[in-house]
Every structure is written in structure tokens, then in C-alpha cells.
Amino acid sequence: MEERLDTFPRLLGHHARVRPMHPATREKDLGIWQTWTWGDVAVEVRALACGLAAQGFKRGMHLAIIGDNRPRLYWSMCAAQVLGGIPVPMYQDAPAADLAYVLNDAEIAYAIVEDQEQVDKLLEVQSQVPTLAHIYFDNNRGLRNYQTVTSYDRLQEIGREFDAAHPGFYDAEVALGDTNDTAIMLYTSGTTGKPKGVCQTHHALISAARGGIEFDHLTADESILSYLPMAWVGDNLFSYAQAFVVGFTINCPESGDTVMTDLREIGPTYYFAPPRVFENLLTQVMIRMEDAGAIKRGIFHHFMAVARRCGAEILDGRPVGTGDRLSYALGNLLIYAPLRNVLGMSRIRVAYTAGAAIGPDLFRFYRSIGINLKQLYGQTETCAYVCLQPDGGVKLDTVGMAAPNVELKIGDNGEVLVRGPMLLKEYYKRPADTAESIDADGFFRTGDAGFFDDDGQLKIIDRAKDVSKLASGAMYAPNYIENKLKFFPHIKEAVAFGAGRDRVCAFINIDIGSVGNWAERRGLAYSGYTDLAQKPEVRQLIRECVEQVNAELAGEAGVAESQISRFLILHKELDPDDDELTRTRKVRRGFVAEKYGVLVDALFGGKKMEHIKTLVRFEDGRTNMVAADLVIEDAKTFPPPGKIAA
Amino acid sequence: MSIAQRRIGDVILKLDNISLAFGGVKALTDISFDVREHEVRAIIGPNGAGKSSMLNVINGVYRPQKGMITFRGKERHDMDTHDAAVQGIARTFQNIALFRGMTVLDNIMTGRNLKMKSSFLAQAIWLGPARREEIANRAKVEEVIDFLEIQHIRKTPVGRLPYGLQKRVELARALAAEPSLLLLDEPMAGMNVEEKQDMCRFILDVNDQYGTTIVLIEHDMGVVMDISDRVVVLDYGRKIGDGTPDEIRRNQAVIDAYLGVAH
Numbered sequence: 001m002e003e004r005l006d007t008f009p010r011l012l013g014h015h016a017r018v019r020p021m022h023p024a025t026r027e028k029d030l031g032i033w034q035t036w037t038w039g040d041v042a043v044e045v046r047a048l049a050c051g052l053a054a055q056g057f058k059r060g061m062h063l064a065i066i067g068d069n070r071p072r073l074y075w076s077m078c079a080a081q082v083l084g085g086i087p088v089p090m091y092q093d094a095p096a097a098d099l100a101y102v103l104n105d106a107e108i109a110y111a112i113v114e115d116q117e118q119v120d121k122l123l124e125v126q127s128q129v130p131t132l133a134h135i136y137f138d139n140n141r142g143l144r145n146y147q148t149v150t151s152y153d154r155l156q157e158i159g160r161e162f163d164a165a166h167p168g169f170y171d172a173e174v175a176l177g178d179t180n181d182t183a184i185m186l187y188t189s190g191t192t193g194k195p196k197g198v199c200q201t202h203h204a205l206i207s208a209a210r211g212g213i214e215f216d217h218l219t220a221d222e223s224i225l226s227y228l229p230m231a232w233v234g235d236n237l238f239s240y241a242q243a244f245v246v247g248f249t250i251n252c253p254e255s256g257d258t259v260m261t262d263l264r265e266i267g268p269t270y271y272f273a274p275p276r277v278f279e280n281l282l283t284q285v286m287i288r289m290e291d292a293g294a295i296k297r298g299i300f301h302h303f304m305a306v307a308r309r310c311g312a313e314i315l316d317g318r319p320v321g322t323g324d325r326l327s328y329a330l331g332n333l334l335i336y337a338p339l340r341n342v343l344g345m346s347r348i349r350v351a352y353t354a355g356a357a358i359g360p361d362l363f364r365f366y367r368s369i370g371i372n373l374k375q376l377y378g379q380t381e382t383c384a385y386v387c388l389q390p391d392g393g394v395k396l397d398t399v400g401m402a403a404p405n406v407e408l409k410i411g412d413n414g415e416v417l418v419r420g421p422m423l424l425k426e427y428y429k430r431p432a433d434t435a436e437s438i439d440a441d442g443f444f445r446t447g448d449a450g451f452f453d454d455d456g457q458l459k460i461i462d463r464a465k466d467v468s469k470l471a472s473g474a475m476y477a478p479n480y481i482e483n484k485l486k487f488f489p490h491i492k493e494a495v496a497f498g499a500g501r502d503r504v505c506a507f508i509n510i511d512i513g514s515v516g517n518w519a520e521r522r523g524l525a526y527s528g529y530t531d532l533a534q535k536p537e538v539r540q541l542i543r544e545c546v547e548q549v550n551a552e553l554a555g556e557a558g559v560a561e562s563q564i565s566r567f568l569i570l571h572k573e574l575d576p577d578d579d580e581l582t583r584t585r586k587v588r589r590g591f592v593a594e595k596y597g598v599l600v601d602a603l604f605g606g607k608k609m610e611h612i613k614t615l616v617r618f619e620d621g622r623t624n625m626v627a628a629d630l631v632i633e634d635a636k637t638f639p640p641p642g643k644i645a646a
Numbered sequence: 647m648s649i650a651q652r653r654i655g656d657v658i659l660k661l662d663n664i665s666l667a668f669g670g671v672k673a674l675t676d677i678s679f680d681v682r683e684h685e686v687r688a689i690i691g692p693n694g695a696g697k698s699s700m701l702n703v704i705n706g707v708y709r710p711q712k713g714m715i716t717f718r719g720k721e722r723h724d725m726d727t728h729d730a731a732v733q734g735i736a737r738t739f740q741n742i743a744l745f746r747g748m749t750v751l752d753n754i755m756t757g758r759n760l761k762m763k764s765s766f767l768a769q770a771i772w773l774g775p776a777r778r779e780e781i782a783n784r785a786k787v788e789e790v791i792d793f794l795e796i797q798h799i800r801k802t803p804v805g806r807l808p809y810g811l812q813k814r815v816e817l818a819r820a821l822a823a824e825p826s827l828l829l830l831d832e833p834m835a836g837m838n839v840e841e842k843q844d845m846c847r848f849i850l851d852v853n854d855q856y857g858t859t860i861v862l863i864e865h866d867m868g869v870v871m872d873i874s875d876r877v878v879v880l881d882y883g884r885k886i887g888d889g890t891p892d893e894i895r896r897n898q899a900v901i902d903a904y905l906g907v908a909h
Binding site for chain 1: 751784785788789791792793795797798800851854855
């Protein structure tokens with residue numbers, strides 16, 4: 001009997017037969033790493049799937065999954081798929097109202113959640129979600145007296161009884177699965193408008209997973225840290241799809257606070273992090289280096305200069321002089337290897353980043369100390385699989401070449417178009433949106449504007465609909481400018497305004513860690529984020545960053561007119577809980593422009609100062625007003641060399 | 647959100663006519679009250695009222711000159727500190743009495759001291775039974791660490807922690823002894839609103855999940871009124887009030903003690 005390994009449940013069965021003793025999932029619990037092998041996982045999933053079936057879960061139904069990265073929640077996804085159901089993971093930090101929207105849209109009747117926090121949120125909105133009938137929880141802390149919810153352990157107990165009474169049921173269900181069935185539904189973050197449910201099939205995810213595995217030669221011996229939100233497509237690709245296809249181990253950290261120590265303990269071989277994680281790590285390293293003695297600092301800076309000179313080239317396998325090679329080898333012994341160890345990256349063979357632009361300096365730093373960091377590009381609708389950077393062809397400012405089996409082209413309006421097996425099946429219950437997103441030739445409209453550079457690698461400029469024109473007719477890509485600003489460790493977030501205007505102005509959020517440290521070293525006392533953000537010294541510091549960006553923009557074709565002439569520092573960080581950012585931390589441009597309209601007017605109206613009062617929502621749902629007087633600064637702009645074309 | 651109905655049981659601790667004096671200073675005069683099992687009993691009063699002394703008497707640190715302590719039916723004139731610990735009374739201290747140079751984990755392990763039966767020699771040479779015992783105790787300690795959400799500072803020396811976290815570690819050490827009666831001496835002193843809310847949640851969770859009887863000294867009236875089942879009020883070493891939070895709130899003697907009376 002030939003086995004079609006084309007659905008996740010069948011892949012699970014395969015690994016349970018072929019490598020039953022190989023570690024599949026680990027979780028740090030009670031201070032030690034607990035391991036479950038593929039054999040163990042198959043047993044757990046079987047009990048869970050039978051339990052859900054006994055409780056009435058049927059083919060085609062949706063299972064909500066809400067919580068941090070926990071083995072049992074990953075197993076729940078597989079259990080739903082066994083029965084032909086569709087897991088719908090959601091963001092664990094979403095407030096109850098956001099959850100209610102998705103629960104209703106996906107018609108959720110069954111939910112498996114992590115702990116009391118999630119149970120409380122669901123119970124809070126249960127009256128608004130009439131379909132929600134069955135809630136199961138993993139961690140029973142605080143839930144002893146809750147009557148209407150059931151524990152995961154109990155669900156498995158029910159499952160084992162059901163399995164004993166219906167011995168052929170599980171295998172029959174697994175056999176019924178089809179590769180073109182929807183395997184998972186992920187809600188897009190919704191930078192504009194409400195989130196949409198993206199349906200991805202087993203075939204799409206497995207193709208994307210296989211492509212990545214072959215591209216990077218991944219094996220069952222890989223070990224990865226699963227710490228990114230389960231509701232995000234990237235985590236599904238790495239911690240679920242790829243793990244199931246090739247059989248490597250996923251490691252779930254103990255808690256959100258311990259991720260960095262857990263990273264060091266596991267020493268993953270394959271790693272993904274958004275650019276801000278890499279930024280934070282580097283900032284912390286630099287801050288701690290400043291505290292070191294003079295000799296250590298001297299050695300560090302000397303060898304970092306060597307790395308800057310030739311490190312990335314050595315990693316790429318390009319020719320480097322012998323003198324430099326010897327210096328680099330010595331540097332590796334003294335600095336780079338220990339540094340990689342401290343970061344938890346000693347065993348990394350390939351690390352990826354994506355989701356936002358990464359600063360070229362930052363990118364180069366990691367490559368120069370021997371960490372094979374590369375960029376990838378994709379979105380929920382393409383299983384996060386469109387472009388990958390090849391080893392030996394890593395450029396600092398591109399997102400790479402088309403991944404295996406992906407066709408890539410640029411549309412007439414500059415939009416990036418993609419075709420391949422990893423495309424979404426549909427937007428759930430939105431046939432009009434689905435039809436609109438795929439053109440006549442079957443190419444998916446990514447909504448990003450980009451172009452191919454001289455080496456044939458893709459460069460992303462901005463979201464296509466955000467690219468517009470200044471009053472003068474020159475192109476205006478706000479994301480491009482904002483990314484340049486965010487490359488500075490002192491700047492956490494930036495929002496530029498300029499569409500149809502005669503000049504560009506910006507809001508800036510400072511990074512409290514980096515700027516706080518800078519302030520402490522200068523003996524500048526501050527009482528909190530708002531206080532620090534309003535200090536004149538900090539404004540001066542940020543102005544220098546802005547002017548540096550302006551100087552860069554002046555020298556680049558087509559963007560010289562997008563220099564920032566005025567800016568202000570916001571008194572509070574933009575936050576997803578206030579709807580200013582999406583859950584994946586992308587700016588909701590339209591909403592922010594409206595909420596802070598009075599500040600935008602002040603910027604363009606030439607005012608020196610403006611009072612702002614805004615509503616802030618705390619994590620428990622309570623709200624409060626925050627007010628401040630913000631000073632608006634002018635920044636120096638530079639004339640471009642020669643004449644600019646409009 | 648459903649709040650557990652705490653099954654308040656019979657009297658577990660009874661204090662009769664306790665009097666404690668240091669030379670001429672009468673710290674406690676003729677104090678009598680009882681504590682029921684599974685309840686949260688607060689002891690309040692202005693500074694210098696004798697609250698910490700009261701706790702020390704229960705714990706065995708001070709021996710009262712007069713009076714009777716009845717714990718779990720056994721009467722005695724005073725408690726030996728060792729006996730108190732063995733019988734399941736654990737406490738925290740107002741000014742934190744942790745071992746500053748040891749890690750959080752090691753500090754909490756010291757709370758398991760009475761549960762470890764291996765001899766000194768066996769532990770020093772790390773023989774089989776000693777090792778197994780340590781592992782079993784370590785598992786219990788990890789449960790406490792998980793319960794109080796301090797995994798991220800497990801290996802940090804206590805001296806380096808901020809005050810609020812040190813207090814939590816102190817609570818963890820007391821919990822590691824699996825007490826039936828927990829004495830908390832101003833667990834929320836020096837904390838901001840958020841830290842106080844966290845501490846309240848932990849205290850209520852301990853009471854709810856483990857059924858531990860809690861006697862706490864606290865100054866924050868909001869906290870006391872919110873989480874206690876019954877309250878004892880002391881002033882100048884005498885008891886001036888005893889009852890539910892509502893009764894205490896209306897007690898004129900208590901109000902006078904706190905706000906002062908015009909002479």
C-alpha cells in the first residue's frame with residue numbers, strides 16, 4: 001500500500017512509524033526540558049482527536065486555538081485536522097472584543113485555550129458568540145471552580161474511552177483526509193479594515209514547507225525555538241508544517257520572559273525572528289559592552305572592525321586576504337564565538353528574518369560574526385513563501401530570489417505578483433475579495449510595490465496602496481522613509497505623512513531601552529516614557545537621526561524630495577491595544593492620521609507646539625486619557641547633488 | 647469572573663489572654679481571638695500596636711508571659727519555633743530575611759528543609775537516596791516557582807532583585823514548606839498599585855488552591871477590606887475590634903484609633 005504523505009495527520013503517522021524515538025516536541029516545564037517523541041505525539045493526538053469526536057466535533061468545523069506556544073495547542077491543530085476540521089489559531093494578547101469578531105466570523109463552536117486568562121475572555125464574549133459551546137483548557141490554574149469548561153486531560157480521557165469503543169475510527173478518519181482540504185485558517189492582521197480568514201490547504205503548506213526544506217537542506221536533526229505567535233503564518237510554516245514534513249524538533253519556551261535564556265539553553269540550528277528581535281539583541285550587547293573594562297572594549301572594537309571588513313565575505317565564501325583570514329580566526333576565538341554563544345546562536349546553520357525591513361548595518365553585523373542570517377518574503381496568503389535569499393547570494397537590501405516552485409513578476413503598476421502551489425484557497429466567506437486578489441492568469445496580488453535589481457533579486461519599496469505622490473508629483477513611499485528612521489536603535493516606530501503635500505513630516509516613537517540607556521550615561525534623569533520623550537536633549541538626539549536620514553535620501557534617486565522637514569516625538573508608544581498598530585506591529589496609517597489629526601495639522605501648519613489628549617486602553621480593557629504638550633522640531637534638509645527629475 | 651466560596655472550617659488557632667511585655671513595655675495586653683481554618687484573617691492597627699509581636703507569639707519567636715495558645719487542639723503556654731514549623735506554620739518577614747548571596751531557587755529550597763530527611767553525611771557525599779530526595783523536593787519547589795511566576799529569576803542571586811520580587815521569593819519560601827497556617831507580615835509594604843494587585847492575587851490563589859489559612863498584617867485598608875474574611879484590630883497592645891471588614895469599618899473605637907481623637 002503506497003502511502004500518500006500529503007496531509008499532516010498522515011505525516012504524523014509516518015514519523016511515528018519511521019522515527020518513533022526521535023524528539024518531536026519539547027517544553028520547558030518545572031525548570032527542565034520535557035520531551036515528547038514522535039511516538040508520544042501520535043498517542044496524544046489520537047486521544048485528543050477521539051475526544052473531540054466524542055464531543056461532537058465534525059468534518060468541516062472550526063476549532064479555535066488561543067494561547068502561548070504550548071505543545072498541547074500544536075497537537076490540537078493536528079487533532080482537528082485528523083477529523084477533517086480546521087484549526088483557527090488566534091493571537092493570545094488580543095482583547096476580548098477582537099476575539100469576538102474572529103470567533104463569530106469563523107463560526108467557532110469549539111475552542112481549546114491555554115489558561116484562565118483566555119477562558120475568562122471567551123466567557124466574557126460568549127453572549128456575543130452564540131455558536132461557542134465547548135471550551136477546553138490546558139493549564140488548570142485558577143479554574144477549579146469553573147463549571148462550564150472542560151480540561152484537556154479530561155478531553156483526552158473521553159477520547160481514550162471513545163477510541164477503545166471504536167477501534168477503527170481514528171485510522172478511517174486519517175484516510176479520509178484530502179490534500180486539497182483546508183488545513184488551517186489564519187486571520188490576516190488587517191492594516192485596513194477588519195481581519196480576513198485565509199484558508200490554506202495541506203497541499204499549499206506542505207509544498208511551501210518542502211520548498212524551504214530543500215532550499216536550506218533541513219533535516220530531522222534540526223531544533224527550533226517556537227516562540228512566535230501561533231496565529232502568525234510564519235510560526236505555522238516553521239513550527240508546524242516544516243516540522244511535520246521532515247520530522248525535526250520544536251522547543252516551546254517556559255514563558256514570555258524566559259525566551260532569551262531558553263534560546264541559549266536549546267541552541268537552535270534553525271531560527272526565525274523579526275528584525276526588532278535582532279535589533280534588541282544587538283542593542284543589549286552594545287549596552288553591556290559599554291560597561292566592560294577598557295581592555296575588553298578595545299579588543300571588542302578592534303575585532304568588530306575586522307568582522308565588518310571581511311566577516312560577511314568569509315561567510316559567503318568569497319575570496320579574502322590571508323592576513324584578514326588570520327585576524328578573523330583570532331577574532332572568532334576571542335569574540336565572535338563567545339558572542340554567538342551568549343546570544344544562543346552557536347549552532348545556527350540558517351536564520352531568517354522578515355516581516356519588516358531590516359537595517360543594512362544590523363543585517364551585516366550578524367552575518368559578519370558568522371550567523372547565516374538571511375531574508376525571506378511572503379505573506380499569510382502565500383504561506384510566507386515567496387522569496388528566499390540563497391546562501392552565497394545574500395544582499396543587504398533585497399528580499400531574495402523566487403523560492404523553488406514560485407513564479408514571480410512585477411505588474412504594470414509596480415505591484416509584486418506571485419503564482420505557485422502555496423497560494424490561498426480562498427478568503428473565508430468572502431468570494432469577492434478572493435476573486436479580486438487573484439488575477440486572470442492565477443497570479444496573486446501581494447499589494448506590495450517592488451522591483452528587481454541588477455542581480456535579479458526582489459526589492460520591496462512599500463505597500464502598493466501607500467505609495468503615492470507628493471504635491472510636486474515626485475514618488476512618495478512612506479514605508480521606505482520610516483524604515484530608514486527605524487534602523488536607528490533610538491527610534492522604535494515612525495509614521496511619515498506627505499501624500500499630496502508639499503513636504504514630508506513625521507511622528508516618532510523613541511525606544512525606551514536604547515534612549516533610556518543613552519540618557520543614563522549622560523546623567524539625565526527621567527521618570528518614565530512620556531517624560532523621557534519630551535526632553536529637549538532627546539529631541540536633539542532624534543533630530544540628528546532624522547537629519548542623517550535626510551542626507552541619505554538626498555543622495556538616492558527619486559526620493560530626494562521625501563526628506564523630512566518637521567517631526568515630533570509622540571508622548572506614548574503606538575500600541576496594538578489602542579488599534580494604532582496591528583497585532584504584527586504594522587502601523588495602521590489611516591487610523592493614526594485620524595486619531596492624531598490635530599498633531600498632523602500642527603506639523604504642516606508650522607506650529608511650534610501642540611497639545612494632545614488621547615485615549616489609552618490598558619491590557620485589562622480599562623481606558624484612560626493621556627495628555628501632553630509636544631514640541632515640534634524642524635529638521636535640516638539637504639539639496640541633492642545635481643538637479644532632480646520630477 | 648467566579649470567586650470561589652471559601653469553605654471556612656473550624657477554629658484552628660485560638661489565643662487566650664495573651665500578654666507580652668519587654669521589661670516595662672507592654673507590647674500585648676490580654677489579647678484573645680481565634681482563627682478559623684481556610685480563612686483570611688487580617689491583623690491591623692496603627693504603628694506600634696503590637697501586630698508583629700502578635701505574629702511572633704504565634705510563630706514562637708516571642709514567649710508570652712501570660713496566656714494560652716491552642717493550635718490544632720493542643721494547648722500550650724508558648725510555641726517552640728521548631729515545633730511551629732513542624733506543625734505547619736510558615737511565615738514571611740517584614741524586612742525580608744532571605745539569603746542575599748544565594749539564588750532564588752536555593753532560597754526556596756531552604757524552605758523544604760524540614761521535609762528532607764537524609765543525614766548530613768548522605769547529602770554531603772550525594773548518595774542515591776539523598777539525590778532522589780533532592781529531586782523530589784526540587785519538583786515541589788518548581789511548582790511553587792511556577793505558581794508565583796518567578797521562572798525568569800530562578801538563577802538570580804536574591805540580593806540583585808528589586809524589592810517587590812524579593813517579597814515574592816520570600817512568599818515562595820514560606821509556601822515551599824507546604825504550611826497549613828501562613829503568617830504574612832506586611833506582604834505589600836513598599837509596593838506600587840500593580841505589585842499590590844499581583845500580591846493580592848497570589849495570596850488569594852494560595853488560599854483558594856491550597857486551602858491555606860492566612861493571617862496577615864497589612865496597612866493598606868483597601869487590601870484588608872477586600873480580601874479578608876475577618877479582621878482583628880489592635881491599638882497600644884490591646885484588642886479594640888474583632889469582626890468582619892464591614893463591622894470593623896463602622897467600629898467607632900477603630901476609627902478613633904486611626905484618625906485620632908480631640909482631647
